Amino acid sequence: MDDRELIGRVLAGDPSAERALYDAHVDRVFRLVYRMTDDVHRAQDYTQEAFIRGFRRLADFRGDSALSTWLCAIAVSVTLNGLRALRRLREREVGLDEAPALGTRRPEADPDLRTRLASAVDGLPEGYRTVFVLHDVEGYTHEEIATMLGVQPGTSKAQLFRARARLRVVLADFARD
Amino acid sequence: MDDDRLEESLRAAARDYHTPPATPRDAMWRAIDGRRRADRVRRPARRPWIPWAAAAAALLAVGAALGRLSAPGTASPGTTSAPVSAPVSARATAPRVNEAAYRMATLEHLGQSEAFLTLFRASLHTGGRERLVTATARQLLASNRLLLDSPAARDPRTHLLLEDLELVLAEIAQLPADASAGDRKLVGEGMERGAVLPRLRTVVPAGSTPTRGDL
Secondary structure (H helix, E strand, O other): OOHHHHHHHHHOOOHHHHHHHHHHHHHHHHHHHHHHHOOHHHHHHHHHHHHHHHHHOHHHOOOOOOHHHHHHHHHHHHHHHHHHHHHHHHHHHHOHHHOOOOOOOOHHHOOOHHHHHHHHHHOOOHHHHHHHHHHHHOOOOHHHHHHHHOOOHHHHHHHHHHHHHHHHHHHHHHHHO | OOHHHHHHHHHHHHHHOOOOOOOOHHHHHHHHHHHHHHHHHHOOOOOOHHHHHHHHHHHHHOHHHHHHHOOOOOOOOOOOOOOOOOOHHHHHOHHHHHHHHHHHHHHHHHHHHHHHHHHHHHHHHHOOOOOHHHHHHHHHHHHHHHHHOOHHHHOHHHHHHHHHHHHHHHHHHOOOOOOOHHHHHHHHHHHHHOOHHHHHHHHOOOOOOOOOOOO
């Protein structure tokens, strides 16, 4: 059964179609959200929220993009909002100067290249990191990313270019160490 | 490190970045299904009485707006009913009148919500606690849900705004009387995140009377 048929059944109030639609897309959405959060509980929460919002707004889906892209756009928005709220909460708790970037690991704790790179990606500005995860990690095109983030494809390309440039600096530092 | 190794390392970083565990499908579905069931109970989508209830609520709420619109010098919304004995041309205007009534009811509701949220936000700074806050939020929430199920929500932008407003109103309505300042502030932050107030103000500019065609 294709997405269009599933959408029609969901809108007609068929709960089994909701489950089928969920099953068809949940892996992709969860994987993306997990990559952005690195926390299984938060990834679960945000994925659930994304699907609930998706079902509530399904009547507004016009089919301009693939349903999976549309759902991932909702998931990215939910995740970024959640991470921002979390960051604000942490900053309030520990004070601005002491607040570590979300998910940042201390590179000196594990000098392994992979860990160091993961730390470097975690430490990228939100926009760069989001585009890096969507493009280089999850394999979305710049056009799809532009649709998800509500930006121009050129902006997505520019952010990816800057993200990679920053990561190259980290790699070069590592090679020198 | 040469360029090829650099690129390979970048690719490896991307491949291994926060490798996800297996998707906890069933656990997440249980939570989603529970909330969807609650949605269906709260907002039964296609029960025949809902449009009538929505229409009744809309027409009640729109009374004031209708009065203002019929004031001298202001365009009238048209005939409010189309009796069977009326000419065919008069009856043909009924759907348009109905549509206008919904639009006005929505504007009226959004205007009231904007005023309420402005007061609520101010109370976050002053620390004032009005006992009527949760009661008013519940009343607005009820109207909001009726409008969401009415033709007024057919417009995607209005629908989205009503949905986001619903979340904010629901959070305020659920605030216990002895809610801490922190809890209230979190609700306030939720409101800021969705930019609900600025969006409401775009639809209902401060000090203006809602008129037809504003939505």
